[in-house]
Amino acid sequence: MPAETIDILLAATLCLIAWRLLGDRDHVRAATLFIAFGLLLAIAWVRLDAPDVAVAEAAIGAGVTGLLFLDAAGRLRPRGDGRRRERPISGGRIVAGTAAALACAVGLTGAILALPGVTDGLRPLVAENVPRSGVEHPVTAVLLAFRAWDTLLEVAVLLVGIAGILAIRREWAVSMRARRAPDPLLATFARAAAPVLVLAAGYLLWLGSTGPGGAFQAGALLGALMLLLALAGVAGPARVPAAVQRAALGAGTGVFALVALGTAITDGTMLALPSGAAYELILTIETAVAVSVGAALGALVLAARPRRTGTAAPEGEEA
């Protein structure tokens, strides 16, 4: 009974927060509520027995996306700044919107109720094949051994996304230069936290073979490290040259594609990892993917900063 109560409370709170943040006029407050929403969603994933997804959701969904929203919110003019009188929403729109939302809710509920009951699903099949995959954790086995093709395409999509953003900005790499003089406490914190973050990322990467962890989670930590160094102003402009950034962004897709080509040549099937070297190959791929994900997440946030060469710092810039 207590478990169901927690779940019901969690679901209700998620809906409530979503409702509040969509209707909020203050962008900064909405962005903060979004971060809270992401964290509660991570807890929901834990309740659904998916700790890997929970860590990724907390780091990327709440952390990086929330940071992007806060960054943007700090630059926007507040809503309803008086320059344009806002029209009240007509009754017809309210009715149409409510009807559409109700139709969606009914459809989704029907779809969920039509699902077969709690079955084992693919779990027995995965469990009996995990020993052949080279790792012990079923999620990592599925991601990198059984369905490695999907993961390769995901990493490629990330690369294409960040390449698109850089193309829009017409530059080859993001600048990690400080926007203003670094605050001494933040700089000290960044310097002290950097080795801890690297260690934690390596630990999560290593843990992925036996427990929740792996490339994306480690990559999220590395992205956070990059952002911390850039925002604290302790990464000098020459610290991460553009060539290194580009290499880091492409490393994941590159290594993964190399392994795919290699296995295609030697085995005939792409990404059919040889059972002798499966663990080593998976570890290599995961390391490269972690570096790529970290570089991409860092570049994603840093590329959103407007190009300013002056010394005036934006008013609402969060440190």
Added chain:
Amino acid sequence: MGEITDLLGAALLLIGAGFFTAGSLGVLRFPDVYSRLHALTKADNLGLGCVLLGLAITASDAAVAGKLVFVWLAALVASATSCYLIGGTALRRAPRSGSGRSDAR
């Protein structure tokens, strides 16, 4: 012995939850940004400490307990730094914002 540690762990979890509730209440009800920061960091850190201590003493082995202590230390450092940064930004924007100015959110 196991029962005593379980009881102690549960008691610490409840105490921690109490501190968290008090801290959140403070964030909602205090008049200005500085007292809200005070409630947020002090009460929440203590609550986190109690919760993690309760979890650590009922943990399965010392490695898990060590990781929980590490989580607490990391949260302490991070929240202290961000509290300082938020306070500094608020001070730069509106120095001496005393009682009643609730727009310094």
